[in-house]
Amino acid sequence: MALAEETAIELGTMPEAAEALAEIRAMVQPCIQCGTCTGSCPNEFAMDLTPRHMWRLVLLGRTEDVLASRTFSLCSACYMCTLRCPRGLPLTEAIGRLKQLAAPRHLPHLRSGDLFYRNFIDSVRRHGRVREMEFMSLYFAQMMNPWLPLRYAGMGMRLMRRGKVALQLPSRGSGRLAKLFEKVAEMENRP
Amino acid sequence: MKYLYYPGCSLEGTAREYDSSTRAFMTAMGADLTEIEGWTCCGASAAEAVSELLTLVLPARNLALAEAMKPSGRDILVPCSACYLNLKRVEEKTRVSHALRDRINEALAADGLAYQGRTRTRHLLDVVSRDLGAAAVARHLVRPLTGIRVAPYYGCQCLRPYAVFDDPESPRSMEPLIAAAGADLHPWTMGAKCCGASHMNTKMEVGLKLVGAILEAARGADAVVTVCPMCQMNLEAYQRQVARQSGTDCTMTILYLPQLLGLAIGLSPEALRLDLNLAVTGAFLEKLQHTATAA
Missing domain, CATH: 3.40.50.11810 (Rossmann fold)
Structure with missing residues (x-):
């Protein structure tokens, strides 16, 4: 509990989250806590919990503590832990499930990833293909950090000079993949 | 050597030179690439952060389109590693679970498509190193x-x-x-x-x-x-x-x-x-x- 209390996160619908976490727990149930995942992770240096520690909390059903950590959001899907896990567990895939569990809860400590992926996938829904400049502009606007775009300004200019990206106004309308997205949402919301 | 070609979104934008050089190199080596008609985004790393089903349905849509192209039997060549994994994951998962394939097809029906599981997705490096091979590069x-x-x-x-x-x-x-x-x-x-x-x-x-x-x-x-x-x-x-x-x-x-x-x-x-x-x-x-x- 300590971790969740420190960060004072409002988790909202916790019973639902606990249910979803139970599914993820089943994926990693045979974990023997050997720590090979931690030793294989390129992003471990930036995590608050080591991957091994996070999996232990998943096994214990400590949903609040897992969602309060940044660990799963720091997975870059390199699949090294999945490759090396001596129990053959689908660890990277289980991390994906944790990301899906956290996404609708809009947790403040995961905001940058949330906004990035949401704008990316919205762009895909609208156009069928991602428009890099459009979704990055929306991402920057929603992050509301005036310094952030400056870190990418030099690169943006170089890309525009080469005609690789162009300034585009976000288009509206229902979207090319709208029907498919709606169907997927309907299927996922079935009880 | 005939392949279906899935460029993916990056190859139309920030990675245009990867698209141009892949087409130029493969053609010069005697390969024939046909772009998948009507292809859409594979979901990249974004779909997985949002929805499990969408992670499978977005790539499956492209596999269904590829499967419908004639003549059949051509492998799908993919230069982007993220696109490659997303397409390949659907092939691997639906091969072992027909229940999952049915679930994906229920979603694809909204777009009038269906996936049978007959595609074979290959990464560009796989094709260059094994189908073409170093000896062919040396000959050219x-x-x-x-x-x-x-x-x-x-x-x-x-x-x-x-x-x-x-x-x-x-x-x-x-x-x-x-x-x-x-x-x-x-x-x-x-x-x-x-x-x-x-x-x-x-x-x-x-x-x-x-x-x-x-x-x-x-x-x-x-x-x-x-x-x-x-x-x-x-x-x-x-x-x-x-x-x-x-x-x-x-x-x-x-x-x-x-x-x-x-x-x-x-x-x-x-x-x-x-x-x-x-x-x-x-x-x-x-x-x-x-x-x-x-x-």
Whole structure:
């Protein structure tokens, strides 16, 4: 509990989250806590919990503590832990499930990833293909950090000079993949 | 050698030179590429962060389109490692679970499509190293890249979790190709290490650290060669920030594999769109000039 209390996160619908976490727990149930995942992770240096520690909390059903950590959001899907896990567990895939569990809860400590992926996938829904400049502009606007775009300004200019990206106004309308997205949402919301 | 071709979104935008050089190189080697009609985004790494079903349905839509193309039986060639893994994952998962395939097809029906499970997705490096092979590159060699030292960078998702054509931890499939091009190998152990992927957009300090370690290990090479638009972008676009953070210069030429091999078989830098790369050094172009005059 300590971790969740420190960060004072409002988790909202916790019973639902606990249910979803139970599914993820089943994926990693045979974990023997050997720590090979931690030793294989390129992003471990930036995590608050080591991957091994996070999996232990998943096994214990400590949903609040897992969602309060940044660990799963720091997975870059390199699949090294999945490759090396001596129990053959689908660890990277289980991390994906944790990301899906956290996404609708809009947790403040995961905001940058949330906004990035949401704008990316919205762009895909609208156009069928991602428009890099459009979704990055929306991402920057929603992050509301005036310094952030400056870190990418030099690169943006170089890309525009080469005609690789162009300034585009976000288009509206229902979207090319709208029907498919709606169907997927309907299927996922079935009880 | 006939293939269906799935370029993916990056190859129409920030990685246009990967598209141009793949088409130019493959065609010059005698392969025939037909773009999948009406293809859409595979979901990249974004779908997985949002929805499990969408992660499978977005790539499956493209597999269904590919399956409907005539004549059948052509493998799907994919240059982007993230697209490759997303498409391949659907093939692997639906092969073992027909219940999952039915679930995917229920969603695809909204678009009037269905997937039977008869496609075969291949990464560009798989096709170049095994279907074409180093011997074919050597036969087409007109400009040996003598004296150019190359560090092969494989990244993650063309190797893992599905180990199809190479060792997933210590890959070597590019080495015979580099040798066939007449170039020298820069020996290193960073070839299969992660570049940070989209961390560069959401957690730049983490991404810079991973990229910094790769560029540091590449010192002494004339170029790093990649097979993924995201790896390429991370390695070429942030060299100044890495240098500012580490205090050491890490300027390095970063090329796509078909650009390097294309040069060796005599395609022009213009045809391979070297002008679109973000990091090609003067020193590299000078060495290249030297090989051109020697040939």
